[in-house]
Amino acid sequence: GIQVEQSPPDLILQEGANSTLRCNFSDSVNNLQWFHQNPWGQLINLFYIPSGTKQNGRLSATTVATERYSLLYISSSQTTDSGVYFCAVERNEYGNKLVFGAGTILRVKS
Amino acid sequence: EPEVTQTPSHQVTQMGQEVILRCVPISNHLYFYWYRQILGQKVEFLVSFYNNEISEKSEIFDDQFSVERPDGSNFTLKIRSTKLEDSAMYFCASCAGGFNQPQHFGDGTRLSIL
Numbered sequence: 450g451i452q453v454e455q456s457p458p459d460l461i462l463q464e465g466a467n468s469t470l471r472c473n474f475s476d477s478v479n480n481l482q483w484f485h486q487n488p489w490g491q492l493i494n495l496f497y498i499p500s501g502t503k504q505n506g507r508l509s510a511t512t513v514a515t516e517r518y519s520l521l522y523i524s525s526s527q528t529t530d531s532g533v534y535f536c537a538v539e540r541n542e543y544g545n546k547l548v549f550g551a552g553t554i555l556r557v558k559s
Numbered sequence: 560e561p562e563v564t565q566t567p568s569h570q571v572t573q574m575g576q577e578v579i580l581r582c583v584p585i586s587n588h589l590y591f592y593w594y595r596q597i598l599g600q601k602v603e604f605l606v607s608f609y610n611n612e613i614s615e616k617s618e619i620f621d622d623q624f625s626v627e628r629p630d631g632s633n634f635t636l637k638i639r640s641t642k643l644e645d646s647a648m649y650f651c652a653s654c655a656g657g658f659n660q661p662q663h664f665g666d667g668t669r670l671s672i673l
Contacts, residue, residue, distance in 0.1 A: 480660075480661065480662075482661055482662065484664075489666075490596075490648050490666075490667055490669065491666045491667065492602070492650060492664045492667070494661065494663065494664065497661035499659070535601070535602065537602070539662075545607070545615070546592065546604040546607055546615060546617075547592075547594075547602075547604065547652075547662055548604065549601045549602040549603070550601065551601045552601060
């Protein structure tokens with residue numbers, strides 16, 4: 450099946466710093482989503498981004514489908530950004546399952 | 560914005576008992592999913608459901624598990640004879656279907672087996 454690798458596995462930032470999280474996937478996809486899992490365990494959908502670039506406030510994401518990777522940028526990080534960030538991809542048949550990466554654990558220190 | 564709702568938020572059950580986890584997907588969505596996340600691990604696919612039948616299931620989804628859409632609005636996951644290793648967060652998701660449609664996730668049910 451498709452493989453999803455996220456890096457780095459862990460990241461510690463000082464409040465106000467910027468960061469880039471990466472997601473590599475092993476096959477062509479028609480869906481890619483970034484999630485933030487908060488301390489209560491909820492999965493918050495950040496972006497639906499099978500290709501191209503999107504921005505939402507301090508967050509932005511870019512997916513280069515032809516090179517099979519996606520990047521999540523966090524600018525001016527805040528302590529509330531702490532948590533686990535997951536990338537998940539779906540194969541070319543719609544209605545198919547999402548395959549999740551192992552996540553990046555982000556800790557933002559004040 | 561429409562949401563996927565899951566109940567209960569936390570369920571504690573004795574080993575060997577049956578549990579039913581409930582989900583109300585977004586009303587015009589056609590595809591429904593259950594995922595599982597064991598504490599500290601990644602989210603894993605369990606089963607997808609479309610047109611009143613299972614469309615795909617993982618190797619985790621054995622005879623202990625079943626899904627149902629009993630009334631056109633609820634989508635349930637039943638676990639028979641629960642085991643300690645069934646302790647996990649269970650997420651329901653739904654999708655409108657077609658291309659360029661994301662999956663929308665509920666807040667999850669934390670299942671604790673004692």
